[in-house]
Amino acid sequence: MLTIDDFATQLTSYLPSDKINLVRRAYYYAEQAHEGQKRRSGEPYVTHPLEVAQILSEIRMDHQSLMAAMLHDVIEDTEVPKTALLEQFGEEVTEIVDGVSKLTQIHFESKEQAQAENFQKMALAMSRDIRVILVKLADRMHNMRTLGALRPDKRRRIARETLDIYSPIAHRLGINDFRIELEDLCFQAMYPMRARMIQKAVNKISGHRKEIVADIKHDIEDRLEREGLIGRVEGRQKHLYSIYQKMDRHEKSFHEIMDVFAFRIVTDTVDSCYRVLGVIHNLFKPVPDRFKDYIAIPKANGYQSLHTTLFGVYRIPIEVQIRTEEMDAVANMGIASHWLYKNDNEVDEENGQFHNHHARARQWVKGLLEIQKNAGNPLEFIENVKLDLFPDEVYVFTPKGDILEMPTGVTAVDFAYNVHTDIGNSCVACRIDRHLAPLSQPLQSGQTVEIITSPGAQPNPAWLDFVVTAKARSAIRHFLKNQKRSESMELGRRLLNKSLYHFELNLDELSTKVIDSWLDQAGIKTLDDLLEEIGLGNRMAYLVARQLMELTETEMNQPQDGVENIPAPLMITGTEGMVIKYAKCCRPIPGDPIVGHMSSGRGLVIHNEACKNLNEFRGNTEKLVSLTWKKQLEQEFSVELKVGVENVRGVVASIATSVTEADANIESITLEDHDARIRVVDLVINVQGREHLARVMKRLKVNKAVVSISRERA
Incomplete structure (x- = not known):
């Protein structure tokens, strides 16, 4: 079992003694706070935060992250208040601890809701300090390593959540080491028998593979040495979940997947990467169309490398990745490498890639917050974010020559919203490589996209059928939701005034006291909310008008004389928007005698007066609304x-x-x-x-x- 003394000794490899002492102090504080608490396995609870800190130390996180790891369950699981931590350990550490604690504090009605709410909170916490998610990932990693003490159904549930949320986040932040281990642990928890079978098959062929790997490695090292190039050559192992995914998705046999041999060559400079590529292509024949340059155009998570596939001896396929030491650190540790190099004051002077990578992560978090702001509820938010966790990218150009990286399958509408929400909302057409093209056409890498906008334009609901990015989807939904609300309110006002006419009343003439009294009885917050409900057909205008009349009588103490006025029919202008629907059963057009039927959630549905589908409502004045057409209509x-x-x-x-x-x-x-x-x-x-x-x-x-x-x- 790991002890604090063992851990402190390990930290001497990259932290000074004064910082290690602060980490020790955080451990002893956590040990005291968790005294008497046990894990499911029977071990003292403090072993968990110590192991979480150990995981973070493997990616060389700063001392504040390690202190937060030690304390991450103190606020949630003990009597210690946030103010006590603030006093003892300062604001930065306390805010990280608080951010991690808030992800799991609240209880919700459903597991889906809980997962979605937690993810929203995670986005907010990450926006303040991205180290929150790194501590949370390490916490989840240790929980996954110790799942054995839980019931099988709980193991599967936690593994599914990890695979859906935490593993993709690790991938998005570029922490490849975390992602691979999390995926393999999830695979073993969800499909233990399949995992054992694949592991057994890997072990069986590993002896023969070792000889081939050693021969190829020797050939590459020998050629690099002859050309005077520095290069560390490593054979790459495919992890279990990756093998399973390829077998499942691509319907390939185990032997087809394992017939490919993978290598990584780590060299000193970017220039050396391209020189090594030339040497490798001279040594083995390259496979056409299988070369990718992620150094010139990095992936969205900051990953940089050259990828090529070659035909080796006996036409054995060889996959090779070529990168610098710094790129290798980013590939394995992602955003965590920012703290490693910040601590050591080592930054790539050539392209500032570590600072750049940190900026990418912050840009992603900023995008999450924008999606969250537009989402109607946590489940919609998580549905949108899952779309971005995170497919392969295409690289397209703005007319000024700037490169935008976007998921595969994106359209010009996605591109417009990526540039700016206002451009997306007002886009009417696009040019792809200077030619007019449909807005729904999927973009390809290398294309130049120009968006044509119009001041009076607005999003089309049909765009939701083909947009790919979460940002575009949430922005379109947000706009349509607000537009539908304003249209519903306008229709609701007209319907209510029409019904109030029965009682010789008008909405503008009703006293604030009467309206507030009715809203209070109905449990509705504002008059606008009431008008929206009426416009959507969720409340009957006639009943609301009658109740308002009764309250007005009570207030004025003047009973009505029973004379009923016949109001003028509601006029249809054709510009009411989404809250008025024209029935497809009878397809009414201007000139037809028409009547409206209030449908809950859909608003007012207009039928031809003689439509057979209205028979069940005839005679019910509360359900049917008398309508007439405006004389001059331009709509079709x-x-x-x-x-x-x-x-x-x-x-x-x-x-x-x-x-x-x-x-x-x-x-x-x-x-x-x-x-x-x-x-x-x-x-x-x-x-x-x-x-x-x-x-x-x-x-x-x-x-x-x-x-x-x-x-x-x-």
Whole structure:
């Protein structure tokens, strides 16, 4: 069992004695605070924070991180208040401890909600000090290593959460060592039998592989020495979960995966990396299209390396990574390497890559906070963030030549939101490599993307069907949610005023006391919330109006005389937006007599007055709303026609031409056989009203192939 003395001795390799003494002090404080507490395994509880600090020391974290690791459960699991830690250990350490504690303090109704809420809190904690997540990752690592004391179902649940959240975060922050171990531990906890079988198969072939690896390594080292190049050559082992994923996803056999031999060459400078690449390509034949330069264009998590695949002796595939010592540190320790090199005052002067890597991590956290601000609830937030945890990247250029790294499959809309939320909200079109292209077209690496904006434009709900990034998705949802609220409130105001007219009242004339009294009884916070509820169909305007009238009578002590006024119908302008729907069963258009049906959550659904689907509501004035059309409408409306045509060549084209000549657009067109001579064309067209529809039908009747035409409605 690890002791504080053993740990302090290990720390002498990179920390001065005064900092080690501070870590010791934090340990003794934690030991006293956790006195009498035991882990499930029966060990004293303080062994856990000590092991967490040990994990962090392996990636050479600073003394404050190690002190926070020692104290990370003190606030949560003991009687010690935050103020006591602040007094003893200062603000920086206390804030890290508090950040870690807050991730697991609150209890929620469901596990999904808990996971989502915790992740939100993690994002906020990381924004203050990114070391919070490093302590949390080390805490999760030790918990995963000691899962054996828990029930199998709990082991699987913790492993699934780790695989969904913590492992991808380790990957996103570039801490490869953490990611690999977490994935393997999760795999063993979730699928113990599969893990044992793969491990057994790896052990079985390892003897033969060692000889081949040694031969290839010797050939590479010999050639580098002859060319006068410095290079440390290492054979890379595939970890269990990686093997399992490739077998599962790519449907490859174990032997297909293990037939590839992987090597890493670590050299001294960036220039040497490219020279080593040339030497390797002379030694073994490179595989076409299998070279990637992550030095010139690093991955989103700061990873830099040259990747190439070669044909070795007997055409054995060899995967080679070439990088500098500094790049190797970033590849293995990610953001943690920032503290290592900050402590030693060693920074890559050539490209400042460690500072740059830290900035990347902070930029990612900033993006998380923006997504969180726009998300409606924690589950939506975590759903969006999971989209970014974290697929392969494509690299695209702005018109000024700046490079943006984005997930595979992104579109111009994702690109626009990546540049700025306002550009995304107002984008109307795009040019890809100077040519106009659809906004939904997936982008490819190397393309230059230009976004065309318009001041009056706004996001289209259809964008949600093809955007890939969490930032774009959350920003679009946020905009539409706010837009729908304002439209719902406007419709709700009109509906309520229409119902209040029955009682010779108007919303603007009601006293604040009456409105506040009603809101208080109904448990609704504001008048705007009430109007939104009415506009969405969740509350009936007539009932609310009646209750408001009764409260007004009580206040004025003047009972009404029972005379009921007939209000004017509500006017439909066609610009109400998302809170008014036009029923597809009867497809009403301007000129048709119409009536509205309040549908919960959807708002007002407009039907043709004669629609059969309204039969169950007829006579119920609370459910149906009398409507009329505004006289001049510029909007187009969908209407369905059934056109019987002779079965002749080119008939569909001639029908389409007739519709176009009548200044109408075709929304959809389908054909079905009626008999050997006649076919039926189902047309959905856009018209401005009944007069426009009459012109279209007249134009179709002139067509010699048309034998019948009728408008379809319920």
